[in-house]
Amino acid sequence: MAEVSIDGTDLVVRMAGLDKLWALKSRLVIPLANVRGATVDPGIIKERKGIRAPGTHLPRVITAGTFHIDGERVFWDVRDPDKAVVIELADERYARLVVQVDNPADVVGMIEKACAR
Amino acid sequence: MARPRTFDEVAVVESAAELFARRGFDAVSIDDLVGHLGVHRHSLYRTFGSKRGLYLRALRAVRKQNSSAIAAADDPLRILCAAVVSEGIGGLDLLLMAAIEQGAADPEIAAEVTGAFAELDAVTAALGDGTMSTATLLGLRLRARAGDDVARLADEFTGRTQTDR
Numbered sequence: 001m002a003e004v005s006i007d008g009t010d011l012v013v014r015m016a017g018l019d020k021l022w023a024l025k026s027r028l029v030i031p032l033a034n035v036r037g038a039t040v041d042p043g044i045i046k047e048r049k050g051i052r053a054p055g056t057h058l059p060r061v062i063t064a065g066t067f068h069i070d071g072e073r074v075f076w077d078v079r080d081p082d083k084a085v086v087i088e089l090a091d092e093r094y095a096r097l098v099v100q101v102d103n104p105a106d107v108v109g110m111i112e113k114a115c116a117r
Numbered sequence: 118m119a120r121p122r123t124f125d126e127v128a129v130v131e132s133a134a135e136l137f138a139r140r141g142f143d144a145v146s147i148d149d150l151v152g153h154l155g156v157h158r159h160s161l162y163r164t165f166g167s168k169r170g171l172y173l174r175a176l177r178a179v180r181k182q183n184s185s186a187i188a189a190a191d192d193p194l195r196i197l198c199a200a201v202v203s204e205g206i207g208g209l210d211l212l213l214m215a216a217i218e219q220g221a222a223d224p225e226i227a228a229e230v231t232g233a234f235a236e237l238d239a240v241t242a243a244l245g246d247g248t249m250s251t252a253t254l255l256g257l258r259l260r261a262r263a264g265d266d267v268a269r270l271a272d273e274f275t276g277r278t279q280t281d282r
Contacts, residue, residue, distance in 0.1 A: 037167025043148035047158055070159060086147075088166045096162055112169050 002077050002099035004085075004107045006114055011035050011087070013099060019077050024054050024065055028075070028097065036088040038111035040104040045081035050074070066094075074098060087111060126164065127178075129154050134175035138211035141218045142172055176215055176226065179208040180233040193240045198275045201258045202268045209258050244275065 003014045013028040020026040048069065049057065055065010055076070063076045072095035078084045085104050087097040101107045132154050136145055147168060151158050165171035187193040200209050212233050219226040234255075238247035241254065253274060257267045 037165075037170045039147060039162070039167040039169070041147045041158075041168075043146060043151075044158060072159065072163075074159075086162060086167070088162045088170075096159075108167075108169075112167065115166075 001079070001083075002101055004087075004099070004101055004111070006032070006110065009033070011111065011114070013087075013097060015077055019062075019064060025075070028094075030089060030092055032114050034090050034092050035111060035115045036090050037115060038085055038087045038108040040108050041084055041086045041098075042081045044084055044086060044098055045078060049076065063098075072096075124154075124156050124160065129156055129164075130171070130174050130178050133171050134179055134208070134211055135206055137172055137175055138206045138208075138214055141214045142168075143218065172219075173225065173229070176211060176229045176233075179211050180229060180236070183208050183233060184236050187236065187240055194243060194275050197237065197240055197254060198271050201254050201271045202261060209255070210262065213255060213258065250274075 001016045001019055003016055005012050005014075007029075009032050011030045011032055013030070015026050045063070049063060050067045050069025052065055052067050055063075055067065057063050057065075057067075062079045064078070065076060067074045067076055073093060075094045075097045076099075078098055078100045080100055083100045083102070083104050084098055085101050085107055087099070089096055133150060136149065136153055140149075145168075147158060147161070150156075150161060150168070150171070154161070156164075161171070165174060186196055190196050200207050212230055215226055216230045216234075220230060221227070234251060237251045237254075241247045241250035244250040254271065257271050257274070261267045
């Protein structure tokens with residue numbers, strides 16, 4: 001699970017507990033200027049994930065780490081797909097983040113408001 | 118390099134507008150969008166940023182379409198009247214759904230909707246009070262969506278006051 005917050009002009013995504021290990025990443029900091037939007041998307045878990053490197057993929061248990069698909073890098077940290085949020089980025093190492101958060105609707109509202117277009 | 122876009126963005130925005138107009142923002146999932154629009158999930162995110170990003174695009178496209186249809190028409194009231202009684206789902210429905218569902222919670226969407234309503238007011242001003250006339254026509258649209266036959270009322274409302282003038 002991830003904790004998403006806004007710190008000044010940055011979006012901060014912190015992996016909670018053991019997810020640091022599975023995702024091999026404890027924290028991501030992204031300038032809000034490079035955040036294009038966020039969406040609640042429980043269905044994304046059924047999508048093709050691509051090639052994992054590095055990270056952990058136990059289908060139906062946990063998807064965590066970096067995945068390569070269609071020439072893009074996607075960061076995953078999801079156990080419970082009902083709480084999956086997709087954060088779209090621009091000009092970053094990752095094209096998008098797919099992370100599980102406690103309160104998906106609130107997180108999406110916060111991000112969409114912060115990156116108003 | 119990311120895979121290049123291989124879909125018609127305008128057509129995708131148009132079908133998304135129809136889906137949102139029919140069901141509203143919350144009831145449309147990304148699964149629905151991917152299924153209806155024939156666009157890959159990752160392409161959808163790459164192009165529009167988020168579901169709300171696509172929704173805003175749809176809303177702005179509908180508003181632009183409305184105002185250019187109005188500008189091009191000899192009799193814009195007749196076009197508006199046709200939209201009110203239409204059996205299909207159209208731009209007016211997206212505006213109404215957006216106003217009800219998103220308006221209070223989302224200032225950016227509220228601004229688009231009130232802007233679009235003001236553009237309608239400029240047309241219906243020909244009937245007297247623009248705001249009240251738009252309100253009546255939007256109300257008739259709601260009745261039409263609920264299954265009422267509003268054709269005669271809409272004709273009377275737009276026709277009668279016109280002949281009075």
